[in-house]
Amino acid sequence: MTYEKERNKIIETCLKLQKAGYFPGTWGNVSIRCGDVIIITPSRICYNIMKPEDLTIIDIDGKITEGIHPPSSEKEVHRQIYQNREDIYAIVHAHTPYAMAASAMEIEAVPCLVEEMSQLLGGSIPVTQVYVPAKEHARLGEAAAAAIGNKNGVLLKNHGPVSCGRDIEEAVLTAEIIEKVCQIYLSVSRPDRFCPIPEPFISSERNRYLYQYGKENT
Numbered sequence: 001m002t003y004e005k006e007r008n009k010i011i012e013t014c015l016k017l018q019k020a021g022y023f024p025g026t027w028g029n030v031s032i033r034c035g036d037v038i039i040i041t042p043s044r045i046c047y048n049i050m051k052p053e054d055l056t057i058i059d060i061d062g063k064i065t066e067g068i069h070p071p072s073s074e075k076e077v078h079r080q081i082y083q084n085r086e087d088i089y090a091i092v093h094a095h096t097p098y099a100m101a102a103s104a105m106e107i108e109a110v111p112c113l114v115e116e117m118s119q120l121l122g123g124s125i126p127v128t129q130v131y132v133p134a135k136e137h138a139r140l141g142e143a144a145a146a147a148i149g150n151k152n153g154v155l156l157k158n159h160g161p162v163s164c165g166r167d168i169e170e171a172v173l174t175a176e177i178i179e180k181v182c183q184i185y186l187s188v189s190r191p192d193r194f195c196p197i198p199e200p201f202i203s204s205e206r207n208r209y210l211y212q213y214g215k216e217n218t
Contacts, residue, residue, distance in 0.1 A: 002066065006032045006039050007052035009168055013092070014047040022094040022175060023047060027160075029072035032168055033082050033089045036060050040078060042069035073134065076141025077162060084145045088152075088164045090171040098182035099161035103127060110155070110185050111196040116177045118202040119209035120152060120170075125178060127155040134159075153178050 010030050017023045017030075026047070031040040038058050045054055056067035062079050064071065072078070078091045102110055102125075109124040117123065128143040144162055148154040152174050153163045161178045165171035197205075 003032075003034060003037075003039050003057070004052060006034060007055045010039060010041060010055060011047070011050055011052060013168055013172060014041060014050065017092070017094060017172070017175070018047045022092075022096050022179075024095055027095040029074055029078070029093050030168070030171075031072075031075075031078040031091050037065060038075075038078060038082060040071045040075055042067065042071060043073050045069065073137060074140065076137045077144045077156070078141075080141035080145035081148060081162070081164065085148075085150075085164070087166065090165050090168040092163045092168075092171045092175045093156075093160065094163070094175050094179075095160045096175070096179045096182075098186055099155060099179050100159070101186055102182040103155040103160060104158050110182060112202055113184060113196060114181060115197070115205065117181055118197050118205035119213070120174055120177050122151045122206045123199075123202045124151070124196070125153050125155055125161075125181065126151060128157045131158045132156070155182075 010032060013030050014023060017028060022028060026044050029041045031038050036059060039055055042054050042056050054069055056069055056071040057065050058071055058075060059065050060083060074093055077093060081091060082088060107127055109126045112118055112124045126147045128147045132140040132143055144154055144156060153161060155161050163171050163174035163178055165174055
C-alpha cells in the first residue's frame with residue numbers, strides 16, 4: 001500500500017469533520033494530491049469504519065490506479081479543480097448548514113466581509129450559477145472548476161461548499177472559515193448594507209498570508 005501517511009491523514013480529517021458536523025452520514029469527501037495522482041475517499045463507506053486501504057487512488061485523468069472501491073461520486077470536482085490549479089494540494093467537500101443555505105440563494109458570490117476571507121480564500125466565495133444534478137458528475141466538476149477561479153473555495157449551487165488548500169490542514173481551515181462567513185452573511189437582515197473589503201486590500205492581505213505571514217519581524 002502506497003501513500004500511507006496521506007491515507008491516514010485523510011481518515012483523521014474525515015473523523016474530525018464528521019465529529020464537527022461537517023460530514024453527515026457519508027456526505028462529504030476529502031482528497032490529497034501527490035504529484036500526478038489523487039488520493040480520495042471512496043464512495044458510500046462510513047468514516048468511522050474506513051481503513052487506509054479503503055481509500056482510492058486515481059490519476060489526474062480520473063482513472064483508478066489503486067484501490068478496491070470506487071472513488072467518491074464527486075471525484076470530478078476534485079480532479080478538475082486540481083487540473084486547473086497547480087497551487088492546490090488538498091480539497092474538502094463538506095455539507096454544512098450555513099454554507100448550504102448560502103448556496104441556495106440567488107447570489108453570484110458571498111462578498112468578502114472579513115479579514116480571514118481575504119487572507120485564506122483570496123476574496124469572495126463564488127457560487128456556481130446553475131444547479132447540477134448529483135448524477136452529472138463531469139458537469140458538476142466543470143462548474144466547480146470554472147467558478148472557483150483563483151479563490152480557495154466555491155459553493156456548489158443548492159449543494160454545498162468546496163474548500164481548498166496547499167495542504168489538508170489549510171483545506172480544513174478554509175472549510176471552517178467558509179461556514180463561519182456564511183453564518184455571518186445569513187445573519188444580516190439587510191444584505192445591501194454589507195461593507196465588503198476593498199479589492200486592493202484583499203489582494204494585499206492574500207499576498208501577506210501566502211508569503212509573509214509567520215515570517216514578519218514586526
